[in-house]
Amino acid sequence: MSQSNQHRIFRPDNLLNIKARRSDMSVAEMMAKSHQVMADIAKDYPQWLRSDLKALVAANKKLRAEPHNGAGKPDLFRIAHDIRGQAPGFGYALAGDISASLCQYLERTECFEAAELHIVGAHIKAIRACVLQSLKGDGGATGQELMAELTALIQRNE
16 A cells, blocks of 8 residues: 555645634724723623622522532632633732632632631622622732732631
């Protein structure tokens, strides 16, 4: 058998043209439009963050009601994960950092006793502070101190 018969080259159809619309706008115009859309969404983000905070509080109540079976943990993780991903993009980096810390803690915590519930609650209170005080960016010195306190709280419990 010759080498040319040992393999075949498949060239799949390019279906991108079907899935993506063509535009008459330039790249600069598309970027400007996308920035405007993001700015419009950013105006509503504080309300979204408040809604996420309410959902976090509800999931935490569920966890506190049934700590031994982890009820509420999946919801807590999902909501914190959403905040972790969204908040920095809308100017709330500190809320994102706190949520990332909460996600990491939830990932490695199986059993929830009083100390673990306290740590989860401390993260939620910190996110609440970001929301109530409209702490944008990394929160400056206050944000650094808050993150240091959460980290120390976790380390004391390990």
